[in-house]
Amino acid sequence: MKKLTLIVALFCTTHWLFANNGTNRDSIRSFPMNEYVYKSGNTNNPSADHSKFAILQQPFASAHDATAACLSCHTERDKEIMATSHWHWRRSEMLEGKGVVSLGKANIINNFCIGITGSEATCTRCHIGYGWTDSSFDFTDPLNIDCLVCHDKTGTYKKKPGGAGYPAESVxxxxxxxxVGSPGRENCGVCHFLGGGGNNVKHGDLDIAMLDCSREVDVHMTTDGENMSCVDCHITEKHQIPGKVYALSSENKNRTTCEQCHTDKPHQSTILNEHGLRVACQTCHIPEYAKANGTKMIWDWSTAGRLDEHGNPMHENDADGNHNYLSIKGNFVYNDHVIPEYFWFNGIANHQLITDKITTIPVQMNTLYGSYNDKGTHQKSHAPAxxxxxxxxxxxxIYDTVNMTLIQPKLWDKESGKGAYWTDFDWNKAAELGMAACGMPYSGEYGFVETEMYWPLNHQVSPANESLKCIDCHSRPNSRLASLNDFYLPGRDFNPIVETAGVSFILVSIIGIAFHAFCRIVFGGKCKIDNP
Amino acid sequence: MKKVYLYKKFERFWHWGQSLLIFALLITGFDIHGTTHFFEYSQAVAIHNISAWAFLVLIVFAIFWHVTTDEWKQYLPTAKNMKAQLDYYLVGIFAHAPHPVKKRTLSKLNPLQRITYFALKIVIIPTMVITGLMYMYFNYPILEFEIESLETVAIIHTMGAYLLLTFLIIHLYLITTGHTLTSNLKAMITGWEVVDDEDVKDIVEEAVEVTGLKIRPVGRTRQSHEELEELVLNALHETETKVKNKKLKGQKK
Structure with a gap:
């Protein structure tokens, strides 16, 4: 009996030991770190005071003159800028089945504002240049570079709406x-937070709230903590900023990763580090996105064009104050604190180009490749999905129902009557002009097709104690990975035959025992109980 | 009725250690499988892994013990008395018929136990160990080799767990079918098993015979039947006298 007590005691002790083994976050700096210098105590003293330079005190007739002044000292920087995709809005990408394509914001189709062609002057408000109004823009003229949008430290620099990248008159x-100085998150955020026509519309994890947010929203950028800016991770050399969003990219290169600082073995637990071989850090550490403000989840262009009783464009808002209808754009659904969807992804994406036929519905705007069996041995990604x-x-x-391609409509123009949809509300005319600007045929027949666009999440990392727990995935029936069915996940999956057989064995033996014991008591009459 | 010391210290330690570990492995294993929720998932995994390693260590010691003591022979299956044993559980037990197979030092197990434990040791436990190690080490390419899919390994491991649990349930019930409801349990805890008086003689004879067989004259491979008989009878007689004297001394005190 003593032994039994001992066994029970031992078991309880083990349980207690593990129950008390909670996460200890005494020192965040105990994490293994690569090539990262903590910011506290670090002073950033600029080597020059730009307000003392005479060339910057002379009146500038135009923004180009300001650029000329910058380049007069910072020679060669223009060549660096003009070698970037921030400048060209396109770069060489290898697409599976399509070969090498020059692809970028300049020519890609998405399912937000669709594309820039025909509407350049409004879209290029986010371009780091001056004067991209149409295809005639000179990408070789250094004076077209806008240095200030990225390097402004005053917060007063603004580009003009519909101004093709020129600054507002008030600047x-x-x-x-x-x-001027090194770009802060305000500089990057003006386009990367606000792209798509509003705050956090596109990414869902890049939000204007991240200018000043709590640890819960973003553990890296929080002003309550490490207060990191974009370029602390997107470490820039010669104006080449690494880190690519798969809305535009296709290849597994030049990425900004968690591992570059945190190493590929950041946990004390071996099992968690092993998970990292097939599970992206982001999966557990970004349990939800759009944590401060809503992001656009659905955009239905087909309802656009409804005008009020005076024939004017109108808007309707949802309870949170986000647009859910705009005459120029159709219906939207916003959501916040969104639980991500999960995909196998090997770092390689494809894109539905304007020249591609529609083969699947919904159309996958940027297919993410990968599967459980994609273990990296034969893939161009050289890494497991x-x-x-x-x-x-x-x-x-909008799409062309005869040619079966997506349509690039002309959406914007300075004046009405030029065929832009946002002023004239005529899809047919907008499609004709937009496709002509792309050099693509248009049959004259259009319809609306469902599309999906995929945005792998990287930002708004939560504090460690809010990361996913084992049972968020290893459970049935509410596993977050319920839709990823190409592999066996312990805790979620089982073989019905084995389960039925196993439970049957147990039931049959219990019933048999019960029956046997019953017979022993009844037929055995005086059952021998402990008589020596 | 007499008690005979049948289960040695290590044997009992091994049995109870194994039972504790299998119990822990079953509970945490079914937690990991998603069937039960006794522990938090990460704790279940941790306990499961620690228990698995402890079990492996115990298995190494058990194999060593079984080999060095020849105890492994106890588990060789035999068809002899198999039917009688089945008849006992299905019929005889209800009429308090005597156990058809008597427990002996060299044959502690009845034929049903032999075949069951043999299957457990040769099939189930090795399967669980091998699939368990594959689960731990080959699910990810950390040892330069990776299994194609966890599915087969996991399903076999689960099947083994169900079989072990079924065994455990029946085993627990059969504990009550000894001389008395608890005599089997007591024997496995203390080592002392209750046997009938007439069996004691057999057990003693068996012990002496075993020793006798381990003695032979120098220069010859075996001794004659008569020589052995004489040796055994003398030994029996002397042992009887010694035991009597010891008991007498004990009474005087």
Whole structure:
């Protein structure tokens, strides 16, 4: 009996030991770190005070003059800029089945504002240049570079709506150019937070709230903590900023990763580190996105064009104050605190180009490749596919029902009557002009097709104690990975035959025992109980 | 009725250690499988892994013990008395018929136990160990080799767990079918098993015979039947006298 007590005691002790083995976050700096210098105590002293340079004190007749002033000292930087995809809005990408394509914001189709062609002057408000109004823009003229949008430290620099990248008239170019520095999150955020026509519309994990947010929203950028800026991770050399969003990219290269600082074995637990071989860090550490403000989940262009009783464009808002209808754009659905969808992803994506026929519905705007069996041995990715959290943006957008291609409509123009949809509300005319600008045929017949666009999540990393727990995936029936069915996941999966057989064995033996014991008591009459 | 010391210290330690570990492995295993929720998932995994390693160590010691003591022979299956044993459980037990197979030092197990434990040791446990190690080490390419899919390994491991649990349930019930409801349990805890008086003689004779067989004259491979008989009878007689004297001394005190 003593032994039994001992056994029970031992078991309880083990349980207690493990129950008390909670996460200890006493020192965040105990994480293994690569090539990262903690910012606290680090002072960033600029080597020059730009307000003392005479060339920046002379009046600038135009923004180009300001650029000329910058380049007069910072020679050669223009060549660096003009070698970037931030400048060209396109780069060489290898697409599976399509070969090498020059692809980027300049020519890609998405399921937000569809594409820039025909509407350049409004879209290129986010271009790091001046004057991209149409295909005649000179990408070789250094004076077309906009240095200030990225290097402004005053917060007063603004580009003009519909101004093809030129600054608003209110901007004091002397004041701005005298107060320049390394890009902060405000500089990047003005386009990367606000792209797609509003805050956090596109990414879902890049939000204007990240200018000043809590640890819960973003553990890296929080102003309560490490207060990191974009370029602390997107480590830039010669103006080449690594880190690519798969809305535009296709190849597994030049990526910004968690591992570059945290190493590929960041956990104390071996099992968790092993998970990292097939599960992206982001999957567990970004349990939800759009944590501060909503992001656009659905965009239905097919309902656009409804005008109010005076024939004017109108808008309707949802309870959170987000648009859910705009005459120029159709219906939207926003959501916040969204649980991601999960995909196998090996770092290689494909894109539905404007020249591609529609073969599947919904149309996959940027197919993410990968599967459980994709273990990296024969893939161009040279790495196994991992489970990634993804924001899926679902759209319904215009396509050519005869040619079976997506349509690039002309959406914007300065004046009405020029055929832009946002002023004239005529899809047919907009499609004709937009496709002509792309050099593509248009049959004259259009419809609306469902599309999906995939945004792998990277930002808004949560504090460790809010990361996913084992049972968020290893459970039935509410596993987050319920849709990834090409592999066996312990805790979620089982073989019905084995389960039925196993439970039957147990039931049959219990019933047999019960029956046997019953017979022993009844037929045995005086059952021998402990009589020596 | 007499008690005979049948289960040695290590044997009992091995049995109870094994039972504790299998119990822990079953509970945490079914937690990991998603059937039960006794522990938090990560704790279940941790306990399961630690228990698995402890079990492996115990298995190594058990194999060593079985080989060095020749105890492994106890588990060789035999068809002899198999039917009688089945008849006992299905019929005889209800009429308090005597156990058809008597427990002996060299044959502690009845034929049903022999075949069951043999299957357990040769098939089930090795299967669980091998699939368990594959689960731990080859699910990810950390040892330069990776299984194609966890599915087969996991399903075999689960099947083994169900079989072990079924065994455990029946085993627990059969504990009550000894001399008395608890005599089997007591024997496995203390080592002392209750036997009938007439069996004691057999057990003693068996012990002496075994020893006798391990003695032979120098220069010859075996001794004659008569020589052995004489040796055994003398030994029996002397042992009887010694035991009597010891008991007498004990009474005087």
């Amino acid at each position: 004091n170019l002397n004041y701005v150019s005298q107060h 991992k489970i990634w959290p993804v924001k899926v943006h679902r759209g319904k957008q």
